[in-house]
Amino acid sequence: MEDAGNIVVDAGDAAVNAAEGAGEAAAAVVTNTGASTAVMILAVVLMIIGVVLCIIILLQSKRSAGLGAVSAVSSADTYWSRNKGNSMEGALERYTKIGGALFMIIAFVINLLS
Numbered sequence: 001m002e003d004a005g006n007i008v009v010d011a012g013d014a015a016v017n018a019a020e021g022a023g024e025a026a027a028a029v030v031t032n033t034g035a036s037t038a039v040m041i042l043a044v045v046l047m048i049i050g051v052v053l054c055i056i057i058l059l060q061s062k063r064s065a066g067l068g069a070v071s072a073v074s075s076a077d078t079y080w081s082r083n084k085g086n087s088m089e090g091a092l093e094r095y096t097k098i099g100g101a102l103f104m105i106i107a108f109v110i111n112l113l114s
Helices: 002-059 088-113
Strands: none
Touching: 002 088
């Protein structure tokens, strides 16, 4: 008779352990939902950065050496090359570098979270 009581108690402990396990699983689902929300937000930001990067790259002028490469004057000695950072071309180049770095970092973070 005592063995039957121990079986019931053991079954009760198993039920309590199962309930605790279900609670942990529910907590894991809630945590996963939070991560999936962050992934969705980062994915939207990634798409926006991608579109902006495409626009910035299309706004840049083509970089062909042309006949300037044949002449003896190096491009480092011109007024344009010294003040390039203050121009629209310099700003577009800087924004392209920043946007590309952000794109790669956000893509990496999304990969880690998912």
